[in-house]
Amino acid sequence: GLRADIGGRAYGFDFAIAVIGRNGVVNSSGLYGFASRQSNPWNFLRPVDVGLDAHRMEFAVNASVLNLTTGYRVVFYASDWRLEYDLALPDAAVTRFPISIQAATNAVINEVSPRPNPEWIEIANPLATSISLNNWVLQVRNGGWQTVFTFSTQVLGPFGSGSEYLQVNLAANSLPNGGTQVRLRQGMTTIDRTTYPGSVANGQTWARFKDPATGVPMDTNNDAVDFYTSILPSPGQGNDRHRPTIVVAKTANRAVAAPGDLITYTLYYNNTNTGNARALWINDTLPTGVAYSSSSVPFSSVSGQTYRWIFLNVVPGAHSFTLTGQVTAAGWANTTVSRPVITIVKTASPTNARAGDLVTFTLYYNNTGSVAAGTVTIKDSLPNGITYQSATPLPTWNNGRTFYWNFTNVAPGPHSLTMTARVDAGFTGSQLVNWAFLNYTTVGGFALNGGSSSAIVAIPELSDMMYVALVPLVIVGLKWRAQRREKE
Numbered sequence: 001g002l003r004a005d006i007g008g009r010a011y012g013f014d015f016a017i018a019v020i021g022r023n024g025v026v027n028s029s030g031l032y033g034f035a036s037r038q039s040n041p042w043n044f045l046r047p048v049d050v051g052l053d054a055h056r057m058e059f060a061v062n063a064s065v066l067n068l069t070t071g072y073r074v075v076f077y078a079s080d081w082r083l084e085y086d087l088a089l090p091d092a093a094v095t096r097f098p099i100s101i102q103a104a105t106n107a108v109i110n111e112v113s114p115r116p117n118p119e120w121i122e123i124a125n126p127l128a129t130s131i132s133l134n135n136w137v138l139q140v141r142n143g144g145w146q147t148v149f150t151f152s153t154q155v156l157g158p159f160g161s162g163s164e165y166l167q168v169n170l171a172a173n174s175l176p177n178g179g180t181q182v183r184l185r186q187g188m189t190t191i192d193r194t195t196y197p198g199s200v201a202n203g204q205t206w207a208r209f210k211d212p213a214t215g216v217p218m219d220t221n222n223d224a225v226d227f228y229t230s231i232l233p234s235p236g237q238g239n240d241r242h243r244p245t246i247v248v249a250k251t252a253n254r255a256v257a258a259p260g261d262l263i264t265y266t267l268y269y270n271n272t273n274t275g276n277a278r279a280l281w282i283n284d285t286l287p288t289g290v291a292y293s294s295s296s297v298p299f300s301s302v303s304g305q306t307y308r309w310i311f312l313n314v315v316p317g318a319h320s321f322t323l324t325g326q327v328t329a330a331g332w333a334n335t336t337v338s339r340p341v342i343t344i345v346k347t348a349s350p351t352n353a354r355a356g357d358l359v360t361f362t363l364y365y366n367n368t369g370s371v372a373a374g375t376v377t378i379k380d381s382l383p384n385g386i387t388y389q390s391a392t393p394l395p396t397w398n399n400g401r402t403f404y405w406n407f408t409n410v411a412p413g414p415h416s417l418t419m420t421a422r423v424d425a426g427f428t429g430s431q432l433v434n435w436a437f438l439n440y441t442t443v444g445g446f447a448l449n450g451g452s453s454s455a456i457v458a459i460p461e462l463s464d465m466m467y468v469a470l471v472p473l474v475i476v477g478l479k480w481r482a483q484r485r486e487k488e
Contacts, residue, residue: 125156
């Protein structure tokens with residue numbers, strides 16, 4: 001499997017579950033198997049059932065698929081799709097499922113108060129079991145490492161017990177006002193460390209974010225993500241703030257533009273967690289041949305083709321602004337966005353059928369874009385009254401009357417599949433409505449807006465069928481009588 005170091009031990013990951021979505025909606029999910037000697041070492045195996053709410057995600061995989069055997073060691077590791085924590089990075093970076101430690105596995109430095117005297121540091125226990133601090137030390141880097149406190153009989157209670165936080169008062173001037181690194185040590189092992197900045201003023205602390213649902217201290221081993229400057233110190237108890245999580249995305253209102261045309265970009269900077277972001281900045285670089293025209297929010301600064309916006313106190317929720325640029329004469333040819341564009345269209349043949357008849361549904365998923373789609377997933381749910389018979393190609397997976405197809409590297413051009421079903425003998429309705437849904441991604445794994453299409457098969461009533469059959473007989477009869485009169 002894919003080698004990864006977890007907790008100081010080496011493991012090989014054979015399987016990965018990838019869930020892609022936006023704004024609380026899962027667009028696609030799947031189980032992937034490790035494949036060595038590939039640029040992307042993961043192959044799609046099958047879809048995965050996923051459910052989520054504001055604070056957790058649940059999924060289910062049949063254990064037989066994982067081929068577990070006696071002595072097989074299982075390690076479950078969860079990582080978000082933006083490389084350890086939510087950070088705006090190029091979407092192409094998400095294709096390799098990075099591995100890194102995120103969850104707190106021991107005591108943590110929860111809060112640091114460098115001034116005024118008395119200075120103090122707070123330790124917290126995020127675990128469900130007690131932690132003895134006997135002979136542990138707190139050290140400060142001041143030239144070299146200096147021990148500023150040695151623990152003796154102190155014990156941190158389990159999280160939620162009321163004794164999971166411990167405030168340690170330090171000797172005067174133990175913590176430099178200009179900022180430095182602090183670490184918690186057990187013997188020769190560093191349990192936790194953080195670097196507080198010199199900007200922490202009187203009456204403020206360097207505090208760790210807590211989980212919005214559980215209150216457990218957050219720990220991604222990244223100070224910029226885990227800590228903030230608190231104006232409400234809380235020694236001996238949980239800190240006052242949850243962390244923000246900013247997800248950035250960008251869309252354009254047109255795929256092709258000629259010189260003189262305007263392109264409006266929408267930049268989203270959604271805060272998907274429960275904490276406010278005190279300051280957030282966005283840099284956007286316009287491509288060569290596109291000149292700035294306007295923006296819904298004035299930019300804060302500009303350097304060449306790069307424009308910067310700064311936002312303060314970004315509360316949880318959806319946020320966006322628009323930027324409009326004009327294609328200049330320097331754009332010697334039309335500028336095309338390199339992306340797949342896939343729309344699903346579904347047809348039925350015949351469109352009228354009786355009980356026992358076969359109906360063939362054709363699903364078109366043509367790629368009218370300029371590059372291949374990384375994955376295309378089609379879901380087709382047969383309504384009651386019609387039964388699946390065959391399909392070309394065969395479904396990748398099915399769940400009862402719902403069938404799934406998963407395609408990878410779908411090149412630009414026409415694509416289709418067919419499914420044949422038989423109208424049930426006992427069906428008494430007047431029509432059958434069959435829906436199909438499509439989701440797709442870029443090669444880099446970015447989820448694009450999918451679509452849906454339906455086909456209707458009419459089931460004529462018996463009286464309608466008899467009427468159609470009798471009309472020709474009436475016409476023939478009239479014609480025959482007219483011929484007799486001519487002869488007479």
